[in-house]
Amino acid sequence: MQERKKLIVLIGPTAVGKTALSIRLAKKFNGEIISGDSMQVYKGMDIGTAKITKDEMEGIPHHLLDIKEPDEAFSAAEFQELVRGKIEEISSRGAIPIIVGGTGLYIQSVIYDYQFSEAGGDKEFREKLEKEAEIAGNEELHQRLNALDPVSAANIHPNNVRRVIRALEVLHTTGKSVSEYQSQQKPELLYETALIGLTMEREKLYSRINRRVELMMQQGLLQEVDTLWNKGIKSGQAIQAIGYKELYSYLRGEVSLESAIEQLKQNSRRYAKRQLTWFRNKMSVEWFDLSDEAEAEKKNKEISDFIAGKLNLK
Known part of the structure; x- marks a missing residue:
């Protein structure tokens, strides 16, 4: 080794x-x-x-x-x-x-x-959120994350749209927050x-x-x-x-x-x-x-x- x-x-x-x-x-x-x-x-x-x-x-x-x-x-x-x-x-x-x-x-x-990448992905869901961010703005998407997963939202800049979307995507595909998902790994x-x-x-x-x-x-x-x-x-x-x-x-x-x-x-x-x-x-x-x-x-x-x-x- x-x-x-x-x-x-x-x-x-x-x-x-x-x-x-x-x-x-x-x-x-x-x-x-x-x-x-x-x-x-x-x-x-x-x-x-x-x-x-x-x-x-x-x-x-x-x-x-x-x-x-x-x-x-x-x-x-x-x-x-x-x-x-x-x-x-x-x-x-x-x-x-x-x-x-x-x-x-x-x-x-x-x-x-x-192994962050193990959490499921949903391309269609991700693209939908990307369009929403363009129309409604970064803050709107961040507020949605904050309502669903305040722990992740507190650690992500509202303007870091990619990470906001990823956190929402993990929640959507696994039913768990990013922090929950990570805590279950060893x-x-x-x-x-x-x-x-x-x-x-x-x-x-x-x-x-x-x-x-x-x-x-x-x-x-x-x-x-x-x-x-x-x-x-x-x-x-x-x-x-x-x-x-x-x-x-x-x-x-x-x-x-x-x-x-x-x-x-x-x-x-x-x-x-x-x-x-x-x-x-x-x-x-x-x-x-x-x-x-x-x-x-x-x-x-x-x-x-x-x-x-x-x-x-x-």
Whole structure:
């Protein structure tokens, strides 16, 4: 039997501290980092996605950043294919691949051997929904999914019509939601995986999120969004991202800037809550609480020791 590749996966909600820790781990274990964020693939969307800067990388190779234009679609299936290729490539160099991010479904699709394609298909039903989306709009179709399968709807952008239709198709052909269908399979880890989750006391995390939003505005998030707007990118998957859709509402004259910023903070906090729920329900994660900053060094050592033990690394 072929030996499984070693893989470190670092997950957790937005603003919990994944980026800084990932650099430390990459230095310690000769790692290369693969972004596990569905929005950091987009060029020109740096501030709002909290994309790591060249200086912050400290020379560590990073993958899957800036590979798409903001008007292009990006799916979990494409992510799965690209990341699995990167894992092979990084491993072949004798380095350890480290997936870092917060997009649970995308990461789950890579590390587990899910057979998504086994769920039945109905071409006629699919084509009917595609026509409905053209006539009634993406939001209408997404609302229908939300009524039938709120779990899937919460994890799919309304503008990601292909995934909305697929979720409805699985429900139509199997009588089960995508999440039900997947939970009945026995997913196996494809890699020798150390799966680490970072968490924090809720009030402290929410305070960090609010501060991060304020910092993003100081760094020029509005100008970044305005640049996309002026390029004519007025719809699509990318601008449904938190940090962009709120400021688009401001640019369309629907809300004041102050209201847009408050909405951005609230949506970011809600997203962090959903991320934690997803990770806790869907993956077997070793959790580390980073609430006490005075204990940071101790926690870092605990995490490093866990990885070294789990993957038999020095």
